[in-house]
Amino acid sequence: MKVDLAATITAQLVEDIHDLTDDPTPLITRLVAEGITVTTAEALDHLFHYELALTYVNSKAHGVAVFDDINRLSEKLIDAGSDRVNAQYLMGETSLGELAAAVAAIQDNTTATPRADRIRALVGTSVVSHGVDLDRLNFEVLAGMPPSYAQYIQATARAGRAHVGLVVSVFDRNNRRETSMYQSFATTHAALERMVEPVPVNRYATQAVNRTLPGIVCCLLWDETRDPAWPSVENIGMTRHFKVWWNANAAALIPHLRTRLERAYRSPVPNPTMATDEQKLVDDALARWENVERQRMQQWQADWLSDLFTSPAMTSLRDVDPPVEFSGGNRAGQITSRLA
Amino acid sequence: MQRSTTQVLYRYLPGAVFAHEDGFIAQVHHLSGRRVSDLNRKVLLDELSAELSQWLPHQVGLPDPRTNPDEYVIYQPEEVSWDVYPLTFECKNPTCGRLRRWFRQDQVLNDTNGAGAIRCLTCNSKMRQLRYVTAHNCGTMQPLHTPSCPNCTGTADMYLEDLGSFRSSSWRCRGCGAAISTRFTPCDCGQYGRGGGQAYRQGYTARDQRLWYPQTLTIINISGQTYDNLQQHPLRGIAALASLLGDETDLSVSLGELDRPSGGARMSAHDWAEQEARLRAAGVDDALINDMRTRQGPAVTGVAAVTSTISPELLEASGARPMVERAGLFDKRIVDDRKSFSDLHGAATGAALTAATRTLESMKALGIEDISVTQRFPIVIASYGYSRSQKTPGTSHVVPYSERNQYNGKTPIFAVPANTEALLVTLDARSVLGFLAHEGDYTAAVPAYPREAKLALAETFAADPALGTDTGAGKARRLVHSATHAMLRALDDGQSGFGESSLAEWIVPDALTAAIYVASYNDFTLGAFDTVLRRRVSPWLLRAADDVNHCDNDPMCSHTSPQRPHAACDRCLHLSYGCRTWNADLDRKLLRRFWRWTQQQAATP
Numbered sequence: 001m002k003v004d005l006a007a008t009i010t011a012q013l014v015e016d017i018h019d020l021t022d023d024p025t026p027l028i029t030r031l032v033a034e035g036i037t038v039t040t041a042e043a044l045d046h047l048f049h050y051e052l053a054l055t056y057v058n059s060k061a062h063g064v065a066v067f068d069d070i071n072r073l074s075e076k077l078i079d080a081g082s083d084r085v086n087a088q089y090l091m092g093e094t095s096l097g098e099l100a101a102a103v104a105a106i107q108d109n110t111t112a113t114p115r116a117d118r119i120r121a122l123v124g125t126s127v128v129s130h131g132v133d134l135d136r137l138n139f140e141v142l143a144g145m146p147p148s149y150a151q152y153i154q155a156t157a158r159a160g161r162a163h164v165g166l167v168v169s170v171f172d173r174n175n176r177r178e179t180s181m182y183q184s185f186a187t188t189h190a191a192l193e194r195m196v197e198p199v200p201v202n203r204y205a206t207q208a209v210n211r212t213l214p215g216i217v218c219c220l221l222w223d224e225t226r227d228p229a230w231p232s233v234e235n236i237g238m239t240r241h242f243k244v245w246w247n248a249n250a251a252a253l254i255p256h257l258r259t260r261l262e263r264a265y266r267s268p269v270p271n272p273t274m275a276t277d278e279q280k281l282v283d284d285a286l287a288r289w290e291n292v293e294r295q296r297m298q299q300w301q302a303d304w305l306s307d308l309f310t311s312p313a314m315t316s317l318r319d320v321d322p323p324v325e326f327s328g329g330n331r332a333g334q335i336t337s338r339l340a
Numbered sequence: 341m342q343r344s345t346t347q348v349l350y351r352y353l354p355g356a357v358f359a360h361e362d363g364f365i366a367q368v369h370h371l372s373g374r375r376v377s378d379l380n381r382k383v384l385l386d387e388l389s390a391e392l393s394q395w396l397p398h399q400v401g402l403p404d405p406r407t408n409p410d411e412y413v414i415y416q417p418e419e420v421s422w423d424v425y426p427l428t429f430e431c432k433n434p435t436c437g438r439l440r441r442w443f444r445q446d447q448v449l450n451d452t453n454g455a456g457a458i459r460c461l462t463c464n465s466k467m468r469q470l471r472y473v474t475a476h477n478c479g480t481m482q483p484l485h486t487p488s489c490p491n492c493t494g495t496a497d498m499y500l501e502d503l504g505s506f507r508s509s510s511w512r513c514r515g516c517g518a519a520i521s522t523r524f525t526p527c528d529c530g531q532y533g534r535g536g537g538q539a540y541r542q543g544y545t546a547r548d549q550r551l552w553y554p555q556t557l558t559i560i561n562i563s564g565q566t567y568d569n570l571q572q573h574p575l576r577g578i579a580a581l582a583s584l585l586g587d588e589t590d591l592s593v594s595l596g597e598l599d600r601p602s603g604g605a606r607m608s609a610h611d612w613a614e615q616e617a618r619l620r621a622a623g624v625d626d627a628l629i630n631d632m633r634t635r636q637g638p639a640v641t642g643v644a645a646v647t648s649t650i651s652p653e654l655l656e657a658s659g660a661r662p663m664v665e666r667a668g669l670f671d672k673r674i675v676d677d678r679k680s681f682s683d684l685h686g687a688a689t690g691a692a693l694t695a696a697t698r699t700l701e702s703m704k705a706l707g708i709e710d711i712s713v714t715q716r717f718p719i720v721i722a723s724y725g726y727s728r729s730q731k732t733p734g735t736s737h738v739v740p741y742s743e744r745n746q747y748n749g750k751t752p753i754f755a756v757p758a759n760t761e762a763l764l765v766t767l768d769a770r771s772v773l774g775f776l777a778h779e780g781d782y783t784a785a786v787p788a789y790p791r792e793a794k795l796a797l798a799e800t801f802a803a804d805p806a807l808g809t810d811t812g813a814g815k816a817r818r819l820v821h822s823a824t825h826a827m828l829r830a831l832d833d834g835q836s837g838f839g840e841s842s843l844a845e846w847i848v849p850d851a852l853t854a855a856i857y858v859a860s861y862n863d864f865t866l867g868a869f870d871t872v873l874r875r876r877v878s879p880w881l882l883r884a885a886d887d888v889n890h891c892d893n894d895p896m897c898s899h900t901s902p903q904r905p906h907a908a909c910d911r912c913l914h915l916s917y918g919c920r921t922w923n924a925d926l927d928r929k930l931l932r933r934f935w936r937w938t939q940q941q942a943a944t945p
Binding site: 001003004008059060061064065067068071072075076079080089093147148175176177178180181183184187188191197198199200201202204205206207208211273277311322323324325326327328329331332334335336338339340 | 341342343344345347348351352358359360361362363364366417418419420421422423424427429432433434445446448449452456457458466467468469504545547548549695715832833834835836837838839840841842861862864865866867868870871872875892893896897909910911914915916917922923924
């Protein structure tokens with residue numbers, strides 16, 4: 001299975017760097033054989049830049065499997081009296097704050113940071129494709145190919161940003177598409193730059209306004225509340241605060257918001273046909289705000305600003321199916337607690 | 341831990357083993373959810389019956405859906421309940437590695453109540469689950485069997501020397517060092533043994549997908565009395581064919597005609613011509629002749645027109661579920677929001693009419709008869725059981741999800757229904773038939789009219805039902821599949837609103853029909869395909885045609901051989917997730933030839 005192989009490769013890379021950091025002699029010896037002389041401190045400095053590995057997975061289940069293998073490696077090292085492998089799993093449910101905290105922690109790590117505290121393994125779904133730009137991320141393993149080459153480019157661009165990077169792609173030979181990707185690996189990579197694709201957005205979809213308006217209104221309101229031009233600045237996340245602020249400023253805010261909404265929805269378009277669609281989009285958005293969403297919002301029927309509209313404000317452009325909860329029975333919970 | 345409903349359907353139904361994100365291995369033992377009421381049970385169970393008929397009778401552990409439909413209950417997943425599994429634990433101390441094994445969770449708790457932790461009996465180190473199990477095609481799954489030491493005659497000192505594969509790993513005794521292979525564990529089912537010999541369970545890691553293959557099916561979920569009556573009608577194939585031919589798309593009308601007493605046999609065309617000549621010679625006036633023709637002459641419309649002209653093979657083929665589903669989708673009384681491009685063209689005026697006419701020309705140039713859009717494409721994915729080790733019919737048992745004292749004592753089917761947006765594309769039968777004739781795969785004259793071309797092609801398909809062949813029928817099916825992939829990929833242009841991996845196909849090759857739908861199971865649709873139909877058909881089709889003209893992987897992609905008889909690869913036709921046959925039976929070269937031919941035909945005055 002590709003995920004097993006990806007996990008094995010990741011664990012092996014992390015363990016090898018771990019061992020070399022404990023004793024860099026084999027690295028120094030090998031470099032000398034290549035005509036390169038380095039001191040122990042220089043060798044350790046190089047190794048520091050290669051001690052963080054990222055495993056990119058296409059499903060949460062795969063991520064769990066890889067994370068499990070890294071934890072097993074960590075246990076093995078602890079049992080051997082060495083440092084644990086501090087690993088983080090970043091997936092769809094990971095908040096932007098948690099993601100930023102993981103990135104910040106890695107950036108803050110130095111050779112002076114105790115090794116057991118340094119994050120040395122990341123397992124991530126596509127959430128790591130954007131915003132995870134780390135000089136120290138120079139090993140990456142892909143457990144199977146992402147759905148598109150554009151995503152592949154994004155995913156693999158995480159490694160080797162400041163140093164030479166190594167990316168290992170694991171293919172599934174039982175999958176026709178991945179087999180084909182493997183067979184055309186060299187030719188594909190020769191033309192990879194041509195495969196960057198735009199993010200699919202259809203601004204004129206019939207439900208586009210209904211889906212986006214609550215979120216855009218929330219963003220504009222948040223932005224306005226930080227504007228010192230208004231008499232008071234409020235944290236408007238909670239309805240009871242927002243209501244007071246809105247009522248105090250509504251007379252001036254409503255026409256101002258309308259102008260900003262129009263600007264938010266209107267884009268310059270190249271041809272007359274699209275201009276018609278563009279005008280309709282703007283008109284629909286403004287009409288819906290005036291006639292539906294603002295009326296609903298001013299009923300104040302929820303505790304939070306983002307819930308005051310006909311549908312919750314979007315927090316992601318990804319359409320996620322309704323979640324199913326997982327629960328273990330009482331006995332299962334006791335058993336897992338006794339394994340801890 | 342949470343997962344989406346579709347992930348649950350493919351990975352986390354009862355019997356599945358999975359790695360829990362909190363770091364242990366678990367087995368799903370129960371799934372609760374809400375009863376699905378807005379789903380056509382009859383269609384689902386008929387399809388289940390067809391699916392189960394592919395397996396040998398002794399391999400199927402489910403009730404016969406035809407004779408015992410009430411034994412089934414349909415749920416939409418809402419909560420997954422799991423147990424810790426397997427209950428075999430190994431000591432974490434690498435110099436020990438000894439095992440403790442239980443068969444029930446209460447035994448684990450009773451035996452470890454004193455310590456309050458699961459500890460090694462020898463060195464008191466922490467333990468962890470042994471992540472290997474064995475499974476067999478018969479559906480059995482067991483924790484890895486720990487053998488007794490041949491010298492010390494016990495399991496107390498045994499540990500697993502894990503070298504990464506069952507072939508190289510072995511059981512070893514800490515006491516005497518004896519080693520025993522891990523490779524073979526007999527299964528007492530007595531089935532699936534090589535050459536009829538001893539059956540063996542295979543070892544797997546707990547996250548190996550071969551441990552649990554969900555058996556799923558997909559149906560079009562159309563409810564309503566008309567559709568139910570159609571499904572049950574012995575001549576439903578005639579109504580489906582009448583819809584395909586364009587004779588009658590209103591299924592209630594077709595059913596009415598099928599159930600109406602015939603009022604006497606109609607004459608053949610030849611007999612009626614002789615009769616009409618006699619009537620005219622006798623001086624009977626036109627009005628009376630026309631009236632008699634309506635009642636006694638050969639039928640020219642509706643299901644009666646179909647009945648008199650088709651072979652028994654076509655009647656049977658037309659009654660197949662996909663053909664009937666297609667007829668349901670194209671009945672505007674059933675899917676009432678379906679909007680065809682010809683409807684848009686008919687309603688357009690001025691500059692919009694000019695643009696729509698150009699779009700129709702683009703469609704004709706690619707051999708496309710019709711493109712429609714609906715916001716309520718009623719697709720359902722359902723899972724009725726699972727198999728282990730093998731997934732294809734005949735190679736393993738199908739195990740149901742039923743549980744004692746659960747699901748009201750019935751056999752559950754887990755289903756996720758959706759009403760999503762879709763583009764429905766129908767290729768032009770005359771173009772396909774003409775192309776087959778051009779390629780030498782159709783030797784009769786190509787009919788001049790679309791209806792006759794559809795009928796001729798339908799007869800061709802019915803006479804050759806095998807898939808994946810290189811006959812005319814096989815090529816036409818491959819053509820429909822390849823064109824669907826090309827068009828689906830071309831929708832990923834950044835402006836349709838969906839990436840390729842968000843889309844999926846539903847095809848009825850024998851009706852030259854395909855749906856490209858948004859693989860989303862949310863309560864809402866975006867309405868993006870509506871914009872595509874209104875504004876972007878021409879650029880979309882142009883991109884599709886352009887993309888099959890050459891593949892970035894050429895000449896490698898175009899190179900065919902006996903091992904790789906058709907040209908298709910990840911850069912031209914393969915889909916990430918949306919293909920029902922995992923990218924089998926695709927041919928870009930065939931599609932390219934077809935579109936070049938249709939473009940030449942369209943350019944010829």
